Amino acid sequence: MTYPTTVKGTKVALQLGDGASPTEVFTTVCGITTKGLQRTRAVNDAVVWDCTDPDAPPITERDMAAGDWSISGSGQAVVAELDRIEEAYEAPANWRIVFFGAGTTIVRSYTGNAIMTDLNLGAVNGEKATISITLSGNGELVTDTP
Structure with missing residues (x-):
């Protein structure tokens, strides 16, 4: 038998770029434990009739028409990350979802500029404060496979 290689959720990270040029540095957003990437594609439909049998x-x-993408993330609100998150809420930023293999070896990443459309902070007495964000793609999503 041959089993597939799978990836643990702890080996997937949501990272925020620092905006530096020419080499931008991406750093994992601490506290984000649930990560998601959704890609969608619009289509143009045409109804085609049979020319020899109209019945x-x-x-x-x-x-295929325009493609779109969004990223979501949620988890614990980490105080040290709040300034970075607020800054990214105020202006489009470069984001990346990374899949790691052994150690810090990147096996795949998805990178693109996004606008944070949702930023939710919550708290319940006796529990840790939470955060959830939604990022809407602002252009191309680049898929990298080293």
Whole structure:
């Protein structure tokens, strides 16, 4: 038998870029324990009729249109991260989701500029404060496989 290589959730990180040029440095956002990347694609639909049998049911043909992406993350609100998160809320920033293999070896990453559309901070007495963010893609999402 052959088993696939899988990735633990702890080996996936949401990272925020520092905006430096020419080499931007990405640092993991501490406290974010749930990470998600959603990619969607719009399509243009056309109903096509059978030319030789107009009573036949038509078919739908689709062409790919614009792609879109968003990232979500949630977890514990870490005080040391709040300034960075607030800064990223105020202006578009470069974000990255990274999948790590052994140690710090990156096996895949998705990087792009995004606008933070949701920033939620919450707290319940007796529990840790929480944070959740939603990032909407602002252009191309680059997939890197080293």
